Amino acid sequence: MSQDQLVELSRLLYSPTTLLLYLGAAFFYLYALTTTVGRREERRRGRRAQLVGGVLAVIGIGTHVAHEIVRGLAQDRLPLGNMFEVTSLMALVGVVTGLVYLQFVRRRPELNGFVLLGGSLVLALALLMYADPGPLMPILDTWWRPFHVSLLVAAMGIFAAAFVFNALYLLRDTAERSVAAATTARSGGSTVGAAYIGDLEQRPDGPGDPTPHGERPDDDEVEREHARAYRDELRKGIPVLRLAVGTFLGTSLVSWVFWYSEASTAAGVSRFLSVNLVMVATALLARWFVPFLPATATLDGLAHRTIAFAFVLWTVGTIAGAMWAEISWGRFWGWDPKETGAFLTWIAYAGYLHARATRGVRGRRAAWIGIAAFVVLMGTYLIANYVVVGLHSYAEL
Amino acid sequence: MGASAPPPQANPPVRGSRRPAPAGPLGFVWSSVVMGWRWLTRMRTALYLLGALALMSVIGTLVPQEPNVPSTVLEWREGESGPGVLVSQLLDAFGAFDVYGSPLFNALLLLLYLSLTACLIPRIRAWIRLVRRSQPPLIRHLGRQDASADLVTDATPDQVHATATQLLRRRRWRVRTGPIDPSATAGDAASAATPAHARKPDQVAAEKGLVSREGGSLLFHLSFYVLLGAIVFGQLMTFEGQRGVVEGEPGFRDTAVSYWSYAPGRWFGEGDHAGWRLDLDEFHVDWVRDPMAAGAGQPTEFRSEVTITPEEGEPYEATIDSNRPIDVEGMQVTQLDWGYAPRVVVEVDGEVVHDGFITPQVEDGGAYRGAVKAPAADPDVGLEIFLYPFAPDDDETGRPIPTGAPWDDAPMLLFRQWRGDLQLGATQQTLNELDTSALESEGGAYLRLGQRIEVGDVTIAFPELRRWAGLQVSSRPAIPALLGGAVLLVVGLVASLYAYRRRLWVLARHDEETGRTVVTVAGRAFQRPEAFEVEHAELFEELSTAVEHDHRPGEGTPPGRQPGPPDPTDTPHPNTPDDHEVVRP
Numbered sequence: 007m008s009q010d011q012l013v014e015l016s017r018l019l020y021s022p023t024t025l026l027l028y029l030g031a032a033f034f035y036l037y038a039l040t041t042t043v044g045r046r047e048e049r050r051r052g053r054r055a056q057l058v059g060g061v062l063a064v065i066g067i068g069t070h071v072a073h074e075i076v077r078g079l080a081q082d083r084l085p086l087g088n089m090f091e092v093t094s095l096m097a098l099v100g101v102v103t104g105l106v107y108l109q110f111v112r113r114r115p116e117l118n119g120f121v122l123l124g125g126s127l128v129l130a131l132a133l134l135m136y137a138d139p140g141p142l143m144p145i146l147d148t149w150w151r152p153f154h155v156s157l158l159v160a161a162m163g164i165f166a167a168a169f170v171f172n173a174l175y176l177l178r179d180t181a182e183r184s185v186a187a188a189t190t191a192r193s194g195g196s197t198v199g200a201a202y203i204g205d206l207e208q209r210p211d212g213p214g215d216p217t218p219h220g221e222r223p224d225d226d227e228v229e230r231e232h233a234r235a236y237r238d239e240l241r242k243g244i245p246v247l248r249l250a251v252g253t254f255l256g257t258s259l260v261s262w263v264f265w266y267s268e269a270s271t272a273a274g275v276s277r278f279l280s281v282n283l284v285m286v287a288t289a290l291l292a293r294w295f296v297p298f299l300p301a302t303a304t305l306d307g308l309a310h311r312t313i314a315f316a317f318v319l320w321t322v323g324t325i326a327g328a329m330w331a332e333i334s335w336g337r338f339w340g341w342d343p344k345e346t347g348a349f350l351t352w353i354a355y356a357g358y359l360h361a362r363a364t365r366g367v368r369g370r371r372a373a374w375i376g377i378a379a380f381v382v383l384m385g386t387y388l389i390a391n392y393v394v395v396g397l398h399s400y401a402e403l
Numbered sequence: 404m405g406a407s408a409p410p411p412q413a414n415p416p417v418r419g420s421r422r423p424a425p426a427g428p429l430g431f432v433w434s435s436v437v438m439g440w441r442w443l444t445r446m447r448t449a450l451y452l453l454g455a456l457a458l459m460s461v462i463g464t465l466v467p468q469e470p471n472v473p474s475t476v477l478e479w480r481e482g483e484s485g486p487g488v489l490v491s492q493l494l495d496a497f498g499a500f501d502v503y504g505s506p507l508f509n510a511l512l513l514l515l516y517l518s519l520t521a522c523l524i525p526r527i528r529a530w531i532r533l534v535r536r537s538q539p540p541l542i543r544h545l546g547r548q549d550a551s552a553d554l555v556t557d558a559t560p561d562q563v564h565a566t567a568t569q570l571l572r573r574r575r576w577r578v579r580t581g582p583i584d585p586s587a588t589a590g591d592a593a594s595a596a597t598p599a600h601a602r603k604p605d606q607v608a609a610e611k612g613l614v615s616r617e618g619g620s621l622l623f624h625l626s627f628y629v630l631l632g633a634i635v636f637g638q639l640m641t642f643e644g645q646r647g648v649v650e651g652e653p654g655f656r657d658t659a660v661s662y663w664s665y666a667p668g669r670w671f672g673e674g675d676h677a678g679w680r681l682d683l684d685e686f687h688v689d690w691v692r693d694p695m696a697a698g699a700g701q702p703t704e705f706r707s708e709v710t711i712t713p714e715e716g717e718p719y720e721a722t723i724d725s726n727r728p729i730d731v732e733g734m735q736v737t738q739l740d741w742g743y744a745p746r747v748v749v750e751v752d753g754e755v756v757h758d759g760f761i762t763p764q765v766e767d768g769g770a771y772r773g774a775v776k777a778p779a780a781d782p783d784v785g786l787e788i789f790l791y792p793f794a795p796d797d798d799e800t801g802r803p804i805p806t807g808a809p810w811d812d813a814p815m816l817l818f819r820q821w822r823g824d825l826q827l828g829a830t831q832q833t834l835n836e837l838d839t840s841a842l843e844s845e846g847g848a849y850l851r852l853g854q855r856i857e858v859g860d861v862t863i864a865f866p867e868l869r870r871w872a873g874l875q876v877s878s879r880p881a882i883p884a885l886l887g888g889a890v891l892l893v894v895g896l897v898a899s900l901y902a903y904r905r906r907l908w909v910l911a912r913h914d915e916e917t918g919r920t921v922v923t924v925a926g927r928a929f930q931r932p933e934a935f936e937v938e939h940a941e942l943f944e945e946l947s948t949a950v951e952h953d954h955r956p957g958e959g960t961p962p963g964r965q966p967g968p969p970d971p972t973d974t975p976h977p978n979t980p981d982d983h984e985v986v987r988p
């Protein structure tokens with residue numbers, strides 16, 4: 007195959023192939039999530055959907071890996087040299103670790119859909135930075151590169167997964183709190199309220215282990231009615247407007263870089279808006295799924311363990327960067343924008359871990375710190391590559 | 404950064420100051436010191452300090468830093484670029500042009516280390532006490548543990564206890580055996596100082612992970628002292644100098660005066676130079692030249708072939724590559740920069756006033772910009788030089804068109820001539836810049852390689868084009884210490900995030916009804932309950948096998964698992980918040 011064909015093939019494997027497979031897998035997993043509260047035959051359909059989602063995800067990972075390999079062949083080097091490649095690998099690592107962790111370690115396959123959705127978003131984000139394959143600058147042509155870059159990229163991918171868990175945690179927690187508040191306000195006299203409380207107690211872990219339903223169809227029907235009402239109540243606990251505006255503003259903390267870095271205002275605004283609107287749409291979608299999420303404590307724990315793991319990778323990757331810098335640039339630390347970014351990100355996640363470990367901050371405050379840390383990560387990543395470019399400027403090819 | 408309040412049980416309360424505060428003015432000073440210390444020991448203080456440091460490093464990224472880009476800082480100060488003179492003055496007042504050298508930054512760093520120390524001292528004391536004294540309590544009810552499983556066997560309780568003790572010891576648990584002492588059920592490790600009985604044990608209590616968890620965290624924090632020490636030591640002992648060398652021309656010797664820029668640490672004396680000599684034989688560079696190829700125009704190679712002549716000994720050849728600096732008598736020589744080195748000959752009235760290679764540096768747009776300074780002429784001659792390595796002639800006009808491509812297939816040297824006073828030594832100027840404030844422009848022209856041109860009474864020739872390499876020579880004796888600090892940091896980090904403290908009890912009882920022995924294996928983790936659940940299941944399996952193996956019953960049923968804890972492999976994880984300190988009696 008000619009070089010051009012390889013380039014073309016690698017691009018096709020990436021988008022639309024991998025992108026659509028991830029999205030499709032996410033769709034099936036998310037659909038399966040909604041059936042966990044349904045009737046028996048519905049649940050069976052859900053299990054089948056989960057299976058389809060799993061197969062699609064595996065094929066998607068396969069095509070993603072194939073893309074990396076073909077791209078590597080097309081340029082005769084490891085695909086770790088520029089922002090597109092780094093972001094693409096970040097998605098791959100995030101998806102693979104996320105799925106393996108959820109499926110085999112924590113045994114929460116029902117959350118796979120969110121990881122795949124997040125992976126698709128990162129994949130799409132990388133498309134904004136697409137660059138054709140090319141050779142490496144000689145300074146990058148050393149084994150230090152895979153060592154330094156893949157550690158950091160893996161950490162970024164896992165931090166992204168942790169961000170998903172933190173965001174879901176906040177959604178679920180907000181919903182539960184407002185339902186609890188409403189139930190208390192309605193006072194114990196109301197039978198409706200009592201039914202809700204009963205429901206809440208019956209499923210402390212969400213739909214993860216559906217309790218067997220009553221024998222008599224009437225009971226079944228009534229209970230399902232209650233469950234549906236409870237789900238609506240949960241969703242209503244998250245004001246749509248606040249969620250949309252908050253997501254828009256939060257995303258803007260990072261996405262302004264796209265606006266800034268684009269030569270024409272029109273192109274800048276359209277990029278900025280498309281990133282923001284996609285995030286808002288995702289947030290609204292996640293809101294709809296809130297009733298099907300597992301218990302907040304589970305999400306909290308998932309976020310913590312993923313951040314702890316990624317933090318170790320980030321630390322080692324940054325130290326590796328400093329060692330490489332000493333060899334390559336003749337100094338191990340010079341407060342170059344990316345070095346500053348790595349430092350800030352490290353501080354931010356260290357803050358998260360410390361807050362949890364020592365003050366016993368968990369739950370909402372911890373989740374917010376985790377989200378802020380991810381904003382620092384993405385912000386410094388984009389700023390160091392687009393706004394204040396330093397020695398590391400091979401990024402933007 | 405440190406935890407001022409380690410896990411509840413992990414830490415006997417830290418005693419307050421026993422010394423009564425002195426009265427009078429001294430008392431005021433003393434109480435201020437105590438208050439300051441208390442403030443420093445707060446976790447929150449450390450986080451604020453860290454936040455402030457982070458903020459300053461953001462400023463350091465957004466505002467040009469004098470040690471890195473002095474010229475940009477000058478432009479900001481003079482209002483040529485940046486936010487204007489007024490803002491620059493304000494920035495100057497706060498030391499924002501040299502954030503990392505500013506007193507504020509150093510004061511914050513100092514406070515942070517004080518705070519770290521204040522946090523760590525009580526933690527270390529408590530940890531040592533804990534490691535020395537902690538014993539798992541003997542308890543009466545095993546039912547209330549997070550993980551619990553039962554097993555029935557024909558071995559006697561004592562046999563089971565012996566097997567369990569052995570098994571746990573082998574797995575490096577801290578094991579204690581003893582009778583269930585009603586007075587020890589409170590669960591306070593320190594007060595459960597039941598004398599070691601010679602009596603037969605009724606229970607095996609074990610604990611693990613208490614050294615590594617807190618210890619890892621302490622190691623992580625202590626590594627910052629190693630890093631700080633290494634950085635301070637490094638700044639005193641380090642040396643860094645840069646120098647450009649032209650191919651085939653005499654190079655330079657490692658002495659204090661031969662570097663273009665020179666930054667020795669305070670304790671690096673002139674005598675610490677080794678005095679070897681370096682000459683550049685050839686500098687290799689290449690690019691992707693095909694404009695249609697991927698990565699067109701990108702460099703593919705930078706390589707310096709050099710000859711090193713030690714002060715004593717034979718000269719030898721070496722190659723400096725990207726990512727492959729060389730070591731010369733303990734000093735690292737790194738290749739940082741390169742450029743074209745045109746030889747420029749300037750004659751005034753037939754007399755040579757300048758003949759030598761200049762070392763222009765590349766600018767945006769692909770021009771290599773440099774300067775010729777000829778103070779030997781009267782008045783001085785100055786040339787502003789722009790070298791375009793690839794400027795082929797236009798087919799129609801016959802005039803050169805600069806392309807910006809970096810390969811020297813059609814070099815063109817463009818210059819502008821200045822006469823007057825170069826002010827050498829009077830004003831600060833770099834090698835490649837003219838200070839034109841006392842010079843008059845005399846017009847300009849371009850030259851092809853090998854050409855000469857007359858401008859008035861001045862003749863300018865461009866007979867040769869070579870390359871130069873910018874090398875850095877550095878000595879950093881603190882690097883091993885820094886690496887050591889980094890290793891401690893990572894080891895401590897992994898231990899503090901992955902080790903977890905847990906307790907386990909094995910209680911074997913004779914069941915009167917069946918005549919067999921019922922063994923309960925129960926325990927809980929202070930952190931990472933999900934990991935403990937898996938470990939508990941493994942330990943349980945191992946214990947059952949060991950009991951069966953050690954006391955193979957002649958008859959009867961093999962040890963079986965009774966309805967115990969959920970098997971973590973087939974049940975979703977229970978609702979425990981991850982990594983919480985389980986504080987249960």
Ligand code: HEM
Binds near residue numbers: 145151158
């Ligand atoms: C103190 C030293 C260093 C630190 C703290 C550091 C930090 C980072 C960070 C945080 C990233 C990932 C995020 C990003 O791409 O912006 C990164 C990526 C990268 N680094 Fe470094 N680095 C250091 C030294 C080096 C050196 C010496 C080189 C090569 C000569 C290098 C080459 C790269 C490359 C090629 C990437 C991925 C491509 C990209 O920029 O996206 N780094 N570095």
